[in-house]
Amino acid sequence: MMFICFYLHTHQPWRIKKYSIFDIGKNPDYFDEQKNREYLQRIVKKSYLPTNKILLDLIRKTNGRFKVSLSITGTLLEQLEKYFPEVVESFQKLVQTDCCELISETYYHSLAGLHATDEFKAQIRQQQKKLKDVFGVLPRVFRNTELMLNNQVAGIAEQMGFKAILAEGADHILGWKSPNFIYRAKNKKIRLFLRNYRLSDDVAFRFSTRTWTQWPLTAEKYSQWLNSHHGTGEIINLFMDYETFGEHQWEDTGIFEFLKTWPAETLKHPDTCFTTPSRALAILEPKAELDFPQTVSWADTERDASAWLGNKMQQQAFSDLYDLENSVKTIRRKNLLNDWRKLQTADHFYYMCTKWFSDGDVHKYFNPHESPYEAFISFMNILRDLEMRVENKQQRSN
Amino acid sequence: MKVLMFGWELPPFNSGGLGVACYGLAKALSQKGVEIVFVLPQKTDVRMPFAKIIFALSEENESLLRFSAYEQPRARACGKNPENLHCFTLFNLVEKYKQAAKIIARKETFDLIHAHDWLAFPAGLEAKKISKKPLVVHVHATELDRVGNQGPNQYVWDIEKNVMEKADRIIAVSNFTKNKIVNDYGIGPEKIRVVHNGIEPAEPQSASELLGAKGKNKMVLFVGRITLQKGPDYFLTAAKKILEKNPEVIFVMAGSGDMEKQVIEKAVELGIAKKVFFAGFLRGGDLAGTFRAADVFVMPSVSEPFGIAPLEALQYGVPVIISRQSGVSEILSHCLKVDFWDTDQMANQILACLKYPALHQTLRANGETEARGITWNNSAEECINVYNEILSTKI
Numbered sequence: 001m002m003f004i005c006f007y008l009h010t011h012q013p014w015r016i017k018k019y020s021i022f023d024i025g026k027n028p029d030y031f032d033e034q035k036n037r038e039y040l041q042r043i044v045k046k047s048y049l050p051t052n053k054i055l056l057d058l059i060r061k062t063n064g065r066f067k068v069s070l071s072i073t074g075t076l077l078e079q080l081e082k083y084f085p086e087v088v089e090s091f092q093k094l095v096q097t098d099c100c101e102l103i104s105e106t107y108y109h110s111l112a113g114l115h116a117t118d119e120f121k122a123q124i125r126q127q128q129k130k131l132k133d134v135f136g137v138l139p140r141v142f143r144n145t146e147l148m149l150n151n152q153v154a155g156i157a158e159q160m161g162f163k164a165i166l167a168e169g170a171d172h173i174l175g176w177k178s179p180n181f182i183y184r185a186k187n188k189k190i191r192l193f194l195r196n197y198r199l200s201d202d203v204a205f206r207f208s209t210r211t212w213t214q215w216p217l218t219a220e221k222y223s224q225w226l227n228s229h230h231g232t233g234e235i236i237n238l239f240m241d242y243e244t245f246g247e248h249q250w251e252d253t254g255i256f257e258f259l260k261t262w263p264a265e266t267l268k269h270p271d272t273c274f275t276t277p278s279r280a281l282a283i284l285e286p287k288a289e290l291d292f293p294q295t296v297s298w299a300d301t302e303r304d305a306s307a308w309l310g311n312k313m314q315q316q317a318f319s320d321l322y323d324l325e326n327s328v329k330t331i332r333r334k335n336l337l338n339d340w341r342k343l344q345t346a347d348h349f350y351y352m353c354t355k356w357f358s359d360g361d362v363h364k365y366f367n368p369h370e371s372p373y374e375a376f377i378s379f380m381n382i383l384r385d386l387e388m389r390v391e392n393k394q395q396r397s398n
Numbered sequence: 399m400k401v402l403m404f405g406w407e408l409p410p411f412n413s414g415g416l417g418v419a420c421y422g423l424a425k426a427l428s429q430k431g432v433e434i435v436f437v438l439p440q441k442t443d444v445r446m447p448f449a450k451i452i453f454a455l456s457e458e459n460e461s462l463l464r465f466s467a468y469e470q471p472r473a474r475a476c477g478k479n480p481e482n483l484h485c486f487t488l489f490n491l492v493e494k495y496k497q498a499a500k501i502i503a504r505k506e507t508f509d510l511i512h513a514h515d516w517l518a519f520p521a522g523l524e525a526k527k528i529s530k531k532p533l534v535v536h537v538h539a540t541e542l543d544r545v546g547n548q549g550p551n552q553y554v555w556d557i558e559k560n561v562m563e564k565a566d567r568i569i570a571v572s573n574f575t576k577n578k579i580v581n582d583y584g585i586g587p588e589k590i591r592v593v594h595n596g597i598e599p600a601e602p603q604s605a606s607e608l609l610g611a612k613g614k615n616k617m618v619l620f621v622g623r624i625t626l627q628k629g630p631d632y633f634l635t636a637a638k639k640i641l642e643k644n645p646e647v648i649f650v651m652a653g654s655g656d657m658e659k660q661v662i663e664k665a666v667e668l669g670i671a672k673k674v675f676f677a678g679f680l681r682g683g684d685l686a687g688t689f690r691a692a693d694v695f696v697m698p699s700v701s702e703p704f705g706i707a708p709l710e711a712l713q714y715g716v717p718v719i720i721s722r723q724s725g726v727s728e729i730l731s732h733c734l735k736v737d738f739w740d741t742d743q744m745a746n747q748i749l750a751c752l753k754y755p756a757l758h759q760t761l762r763a764n765g766e767t768e769a770r771g772i773t774w775n776n777s778a779e780e781c782i783n784v785y786n787e788i789l790s791t792k793i
Contacts, residue, residue, distance in 0.1 A: 020746040021643065021753070316756035354732070354764055373734055376757055377750040 003235040003275040003284075004226060004266060005193060007166065009143070010048075010242035011073040011109045012040055013347035015368045019378040024385045030339060032368065037083055039366055044084050047246035052090040054245075054259050059099045066263045067099045067274040070242070071143055074107030074130045075345060081134075088134065095135045101276035102131055103166065104139035110344035111308055113144050113153045114295060116322055120153075123341070124160060141166065141277040145346050147195065147239070147298040148305060154185035154192075154292065162190060164277050166239060168298040169194035173290055180233025184286040191286055193277055195239040195298060199225060204240040208253035216254070219261035227269045234284055235275070239298070300355075308349040313376040318349065320383050324390060331393045339386055343379070351375035399785060400433040402508040402525060403449075404499065404518035410681065411442040414623060415706045416538050419571075420514050422598050424449055426778035432785075435506055437521070439495040452506075454498035454521070455491075488517075489553060496520035503528040510785060514538060516554055519561035532566040532788045540578050543701040546626035559583050566788045569593050569781065571704040572725020578703075591784050594729050596774035597709040600686070612691055615648045616752045619692035619716070621685070621707045622699070624655035629698035629721065629738045631657075631664060636698070638668045639745035647752065652677040652688055689714035693758070694751045698738045699724055708733065712769035717761035719747050729772060732764035 014031040058066040072091060080087045094100040106112060106123040107130060113120045124142070132138050142157045143166040157165050169179030177183075179194040202222065206212045214221070226236055241248060249255040266272055275283075295305050309315055321343060328340045352372045369375035403424060407417040424434050425448055434449040441453040499521035503511075512534045513522025519535055526533040541550040541558055562568055562583060568590045570576040580587050618637070622628040630651060637649045651661070651674065658676070665674040680688055689695070695711035695718045702724035709726065711718050712733075720727050721738040734747040751758050 020742065021749045022639075022742060022746060311760050312756040313754075313760045316754070354760060370735065371731065373732075373757060373761060376754070376760075377734075377747065380750070380754050380757075381746075 001271050001273060002227075002230050002233065003273050003280055005069065005235055005237045005275055005277060005280060006067070006263075007069040007071075007103065007237070007239045007277075008242035008244075009071045009103075009239070010076060011071075012036070012043065012076045012079060013109065013345040014075055014079070014342045015039070015366075016343075016348065016378055016382055018369075018374070019381045019385075021381050024381055025388055028339075028385065028389060030382045030385075031342065035368055036079060040079055040083060043243060043247055044080075044087055046251070047243050048084075048087045049090065050251070050256060051242065051245040051259070052087070052094060054256060055100070056090070056094055056097070058260070058263050059094070059097045062264060062267060064097065064099045065267055065274060067101075067276050067279075068094070069101040069103055069141075069276045070094070071103040071105050072131075073105065073109040074127050075109060075342065077130060077134060092135060095137065099276075101141070101278055102135060102137055102139045103277070104128055104131065104142050104162070106145060108341050108344050109145050109346055110341070111145060111148070111305070111318065111346050111349065112344060113148060113156070114150075114305060114309070115318070116325060117156060119322075119325060119344075120156060121160065123344075140164070141193075146305075146308075148295050149192075149297075150292045150295045151186060153295075154188055154190055158185070158188050158190040163281055164191040164193060166193050166237070166277070167195070167292075168296050168303055169196055169237070170296045170303045172303070173292060173296055177288065177290075178233055180229055180236050181287040182235065182280065182284045183288055183290045186289050186291040191281060192290055193235070193237050193280070194290075195237050197298070199236060200238045200240050203238070203258075204244045204248065207244075207249050207255060207258070217258065219258060219265040222258075222262050223265040223268070226266050227272055230269070230271060235280055307353050307355060308346055311352070311354050311372075313354075313372070314349050314352045317352065317376060317379050317383070320380070324383070324387060327390050327394065328386075331390060331397065333393055336386070336390060336393070343382065343386070348375070348379055352379070399431070399510075399782075399789075400435070400508045401427070401785070402435050402437065402503070402506055402511045402531075404437045404495075404511070404513040404521045404525070406439065406515060406517040408436075408438065408442070408444040408446065411444060415704070416515055418598075418706060419538055419595050419704075421446070422596055422774040423777055423781065425598075426596070426774035427781060429775075430778050430782060432778075432782065435508060437499070437502060437518075439491060439498075439517075439521075452502060454495050454502060492517055492520060492557075496524050499524040500528050509789060510534060512536060513561075516541065516558045516561070519557055523561050523564055526564070533564070534567045534569060534784060534788070535561055535565040536569045536571075537562075537575055537579060537703070538571055539703045540575065540582070542578060542582055543575075543627055543703050544625075546700045548626070559585075565589070567591060567784050569784060571595055572728055574723070574725045574728065575703040591780070591787075593777050593780040593784070594725065594772070595704045595706060596772050596777045597706060597713065597769065598774065599770075600710065600713040612648060615646050616644075616693045617691055618647060618649050618748055618752075619688060619695045619711070620649070620651045620653070620698070621680075621688075621695070621711070622653045622697065624651065624653050624658045624661055626657060627700055627702070628653070628655070629700045630661045632698040632700075632738050632741055632744065633696060634661065634664050634668060634670070634674065635741040636696075636744040636748065637665075637674065638670055639741060640748055641670055641673055643745075643749055644752065647673065649674045650677055650688060650692070651675070652680045652685065654679045686714070689716055692716045694719060694748055696744065696748065697721055697724065697726075698736075698744065700738050702726070709769045709772060712762075712765040715762050715766055717751055717758055717765060719744065719751070730765075730768060732761060732768045734761070 017032045107127040141164045142162040147168045149167040179196045183192040352375045354372045405420040409417050428448040436449045437452045503525035510532045511525045514536045541554045624630050665671045695716045697720045699721045704725040708718040719734040722735050736744045
């Protein structure tokens with residue numbers, strides 16, 4: 001028997017406005033409602049609605065043999081509830097089939113796991129509560145923002161009762177080992193599911209690349225690749241951004257046809273099954289222990305956090321943001337806490353990345369800022385304003 | 399390949415960026431094996447070891463140095479020796495240069511002609527007529543840029559349009575300039591090629607100690623002619639807004655020009671005269687020292703075909719804020735960009751650079767690296783492609 005674990009991650013941030021130094025002290029309204037709604041509208045139409053429909057059809061047509069796992073950040077759920085409740089319903093329908101497992105994470109898609117343990121835990125609890133409220137289920141499996149994992153994060157997740165974590169099957173962690181088995185975090189019980197990045201990125205990144213020698217990727221070809229691992233692996237983890245379907249890869253690339261056909265094609269092999277992490281945990285035993293002394297992510301070729309915290313601006317913004325933690329928490333004002341948390345979303349830091357800025361590339365994707373520098377300026381100005389609001393409240397309560 | 403190149407000025411006897419650009423390009427071309435004969439109208443003590451220099455209006459072409467009968471009264475009115483070139487008006491000089499070009503084109507052998515900006519256009523066209531060799535005209539600025547898009551001088555405009563129409567190829571220093579040539583001069587885009595300028599690595603200068611006035615203050619720098627084109631008035635408007643937020647800033651304007659008086663008056667009127675320093679036109683060590691002392695460099699140009707000054711600033715490790723209405727903004731990413739009229743945003747960007755050290759450092763480090771990659775070597779290569787293109791179509 002060989003399992004396919006197909007997992008999609010979906011998220012949208014509360015993007016900030018262009019916020020000038022002259023706005024500080026005058027404008028406590030940081031987030032660009034209009035732009036966020038416009039972006040969301042586009043994604044709902046191009047990706048969420050058509051993809052959810054296909055996923056539901058797949059489950060029905062295969063009588064539940066097709067399975068999928070999903071993570072939906074709190075910041076996205078909030079926006080969908082506000083503007084597009086029909087999309088929330090379509091996610092609920094998927095979860096109700098029992099063939100769709102929800103994976104937990106931080107509510108704000110934040111980098112808190114790299115810095116602030118208490119805040120990290122608080123955001124995971126908030127996400128668990130949100131998923132319980134909206135879907136009636138409490139996830140048992142965790143994924144951190146951008147699959148960022150280190151030994152400490154694994155420890156916190158275990159402590160909070162999670163049974164497994166999704167992680168990147170990075171070469172430098174695995175060495176000669178295969179990502180197509182279940183592993184255990186070092187000195188812990190918590191299990192690790194490792195992304196098979198080659199097979200995942202064949203769809204997520206390369207599907208429409210005409211210069212790729214394997215283009216066009218057909219359901220037959222892809223299923224053949226998957227099924228060729230029989231005998232050498234137990235589980236193939238295909239982890240990708242949900243927006244791969246319809247947004248990163250547009251409809252005219254044939255991505256939806258591909259999504260409709262590859263699962264059934266793969267299931268033609270009598271010993272291939274779809275699964276979800278919780279189901280797999282009950283069947284598969286871990287093969288070895290894996291050590292994550294440094295943070296590993298699924299991003300870029302570096303597979304680290306450098307796209308978020310690689311340059312001085314990102315580091316400064318990050319430390320200034322968390323410097324506010326104590327004061328924001330002691331004054332107990334819900335609006336201030338909310339604003340502070342929405343600013344923790346990793347996207348804000350990603351927009352400040354200068355790594356490949358001159359080339360123009362994926363970092364531009366749905367990026368509301370003209371440059372990483374402008375992203376930094378607006379973010380820092382907002383932080384100054386938030387700081388002033390916090391100070392004002394402190395003085396008043398003294 | 400041998401090129402007969404018509405310029406107007408070369409450093410150190412230059413009034414602005416044109417001479418610097420001609421020098422850098424000619425040098426890089428010669429390093430790539432292109433033989434260059436560089437023609438200047440007047441004799442100056444310039445050094446160009448890599449090219450043969452011809453001064454068009456020298457003793458050899460004595461007849462041209464004299465005033466025609468028609469010009470004599472004006473020359474006498476100057477009260478000067480009629481053989482003194484300084485008595486010529488600019489337009490006289492352009493005309494004399496054109497006459498001299500005929501003589502030069504007969505004497506020299508070359509494969510093509512390359513003329514820089516309107517002052518040398520008539521000379522280039524004359525050389526083409528005589529030699530029947532192809533003409534490339536290089537547009538570093540148009541009359542519209544020089545007058546900040548308002549009321550071009552008809553004489554200049556006519557020369558530009560006429561020569562561009564007759565040239566075999568036009569090199570524009572940016573897409574910004576190409577669009578002007580197409581939209582405002584009505585030239586077909588098919589014969590225009592864009593070749594962005596480069597920059598020579600800064601020579602180590604013993605920088606002069608500048609400005610005791612700086613003290614603890616942060617310093618914002620403007621370098622360029624004080625003319626409508628360069629947007630000095632927008633710089634001052636932004637300065638006023640900055641000083642309302644942060645009084646510990648001084649503004650230095652290095653350059654001279656016809657708006658100087660107006661700009662000084664505006665600084666007084668805005669009540670910021672104490673904070674604005676007019677350094678005049680700076681060269682060498684003085685300019686290097688000024689760059690080094692600066693915390694931010696701003697180029698608020700209304701219409702800047704290319705704009706080499708921000709690249710110089712980056713070489714000195716100064717972060718730059720540049721007008722979107724500029725050619726250099728097409729090739730520079732590690733900087734802040736602003737519409738020249740949006741002084742609120744300009745002030746916001748300047749304040750942010752002064753307030754957030756991480757921004758300053760990141761802009762500075764990445765900008766310096768980026769500027770290092772913008773070389774005349776690249777420009778020369780693209781220029782040679784243009785040469786090859788016309789030489790092969792002529793055969």
